[in-house]
Amino acid sequence: MNIINFTPVSALTGGLLIGLSVALFFILNGRMIGVSGIASNFLISKDKKSENLLFLVGLILGPLIYTFILGGEINILISNSLPLLTVGGILVGFGTKLSSGCTSGHGISGISRFSLRSIIATITFMIVGILTVLIKNIL
Amino acid sequence: MNIVVSLFCGIIFGIGLVISEMINPAKVLGFLNIFDEWDPSLAFVMVGALIISTPFFHLFKKKDKPFFAKNFLISNATEIDKKLIIGSILFGAGWGLVGLCPGPAISSLALLNISSIAFVFWMSMGFYVASKFNK
Incomplete structure (x- = not known):
């Protein structure tokens, strides 16, 4: 390493x-x-629709404000393989909805609350993420 | 007022994703690549976030109500069930394949690249299908 x-x-x-x-x-x-x-x-439920929408709009405005107002530069390097993005996207969407949380929901908010569920979820997706990268490197 | 808070918190969260480079899939994949060329930086994102969110959560959860809502909405789930484990495994696999999780994926729509748009489209389909299982 x-x-x-x-x-x-x-x-x-x-x-x-x-x-x-x-x-x-x-x-x-x-x-x-x-x-x-x-x-x-936001996509599925009618509850807190505008609150959820405005948060998502903010998430997208964040990088724009960083670039155009704060003068920062954003570099991203992402796969352009459509099959990979499709499989990855479905896994991330399905997996986070099934387990009721992602990197932020379990990894930050859940761990802040000392939730055992979230600690176990975070350890699980970290280990599987590491193994996935390891397997991709071998193949 | 609470939608103004939402917008503001979304912006701060989005800028945090950019500054930390969590928005860059190559950075995320470097973080997960612990057995080869490892970039441990993103562990500090979690440290930075938790040292703020943890004390604030525990200080304020005892209050009667939040400033701009009727009551606190805090998950009361405690069960370690199959859905939690299987969902986390599937999420980890998708995260390791592409290097995007939901927050950075949505923020990266700002850059209007076709890869992010495709990923968010399929992620949304994933949400929708899984919501049928959660009923």
């Missing part, structure tokens, strides 16, 4: 902002953020 591309300061800074968002949403609106929950409920 070699350690590469290590950027702890920007990662921690971004994490603090995400934590601030979760804390404010809880104190003001009374809910713990989980993006898969907000997105799937």
